Amino acid sequence: MTATTAAVVESGGAAFTLSPVELGAPRFGEVRVRLVAAGLCHTDLGAASGGLPFPLPGVLGHEGAGVVEAVGPGVTRVSEGDHVLLSFTSCGNCGKCRAGHPAYCATWLPLNLIGGTRSDGSSPITRDGTALGGHFFGQSSFAHHAIADERSLIKVDPDAPLDLLAPLGCGVQTGAGAVWNVLRPRPGDTIVVTGAGAVGLSAIMAANLTPARKIIAVDRVPERLHLATELGATHVVDATQQDTAEALAELTGGAGVDGAIETTGNTGVLRTAIDALAPCGTAVIVGAPPFGTEVPVDVNMMLPGRHIVGLTLGDSETQTLIPALVDLVISDRLPLQRLLTHYQFADINRAVADMNSGASIKPVLLF
Known part of the structure; x- marks a missing residue:
């Protein structure tokens, strides 16, 4: 057993509490990682609020970065001492995994988001002999140490700045993947991104590396729109000052946008993005409202080749996309540091408050 300290959420809506916990030895296909940094994501806050059926008390965190301390049987991808980034896990054997789409793994939900255990029902984390919810995205990295699936790990150079790269495990690859893996802008395309948070701004930076002609950012916070412009947006829409639909129509001369990335989870914003599509345009749904939420669409408006695509984690094959990022x-070329605010691990609740208030776009915890 390895004794360590984790940020435990005792019940839905409770604050994070630093607590001593124990980790078992790495099992087959697992490693123990000493965390150096971990990004804080809205998905963590959704689970902490009780909005997801993740078992609590539990340990969250899914954008870890650290150093491998021990490897279990069967591990071949990394060795002790390797520096790694942590991302989601997958089975590696189902049809989607074999086809290069591990974010759509047949076991993705229980292994990453809602199960709280390994596939055999055990948790790698205990406290006073009682199992806690763990294995969040195959890692539960809000702790000084984590038991992580080998499939969650991406090896990086020992000199790579882990405190800068930790957010690549979820938010950044989601925004970038929405552009590169789904929209794939062609020369002259127009892209709109609704929501200039960490995912939206990552999408804007990624779009800036494509031949898209217009990159439009929509948000309600002027400071974030200003940052979006500095990161590559060619046009911005302040939704508090302009009607978004009218602004998009004006910016496209009524032709519509070729691609839309919706990151806010607001159903009204999603409907506006869908309605703004040009023929053959694609709307990518990234922001997740509560389960059961529905958005009506005009079926006849969809007939001219318009597409609506849901997206998880950028549809990324992590061993390919994350090293490129x-x-x-x-x-x-992707100035991620412009989004980050660093906090000591003990200040996790201040980081949460700053994220909720909008004072911080992407908090990163330092161990």
Whole structure:
């Protein structure tokens, strides 16, 4: 057993509480990682609020970065001492995994988001002999140490800045993947991104590396729209000052947008993005409202080749996409540091408050 300290959520809506916990030895296909940094994501806050059926008390965190301390049987991808980024896990054997779409793994939901255990029903985390909810995205990285699936790990250079790269595990790859893996802008395309948070701004930075002609950011916070412009948006729409539908029609001369990425989870914003599509345009749903939420669409408006696509984690094959993102961040072609605010792990609740208030776009915890 390894004794460590984790940020435990005792019940839905409770604050994070630093608590001593124990980790079992890494099992087959697992490693123990000493965390250096971990990004804070809205998905963590959704689970902490009780909005997801993740078992509590439990340990969340799914954008970890650290150093491998021990490897279990069957591990071949990493060794002790390797520096790694942590992302989601997958089975590796189902049809979607074999086809290069592990974010749509047949076991994705229980292994990552709602199960709280390994596939055999055990948790890698206990406290005073009682199992806690763990294995969140195959890692539960809000702790000084984590038992992580080998499939969650991406090896990086020992000199890579883990405190800068940790958010690549979820939010950044989601925004970038929405652009590169789904929209795939062609020369002259127009892209709109609704919501200039961490995912939306990542999408804007990614779109800026494509031949898209217009990149439109929509938000309600002027400071974020200003940042979006600095990161590559060619046009912005302040939804508190303009009608978004009218603004998009004006910016496109009535032709509509070729691609839309909706990150807010607001159903009205999603409907506006769908209605703004040009023929053959695609709307990518990233923001997740509560389960059971429905959005009406005009079926006849969809007939001219318009598409609506749901997206999880950028439809990423992590061993390919994340190393590419690492290179872009380190070369400053993807200036991720503009989004980050760093906090000591003990200040996790201040980081949560700043994220909820909008004072911080992407908090990163330091261990």
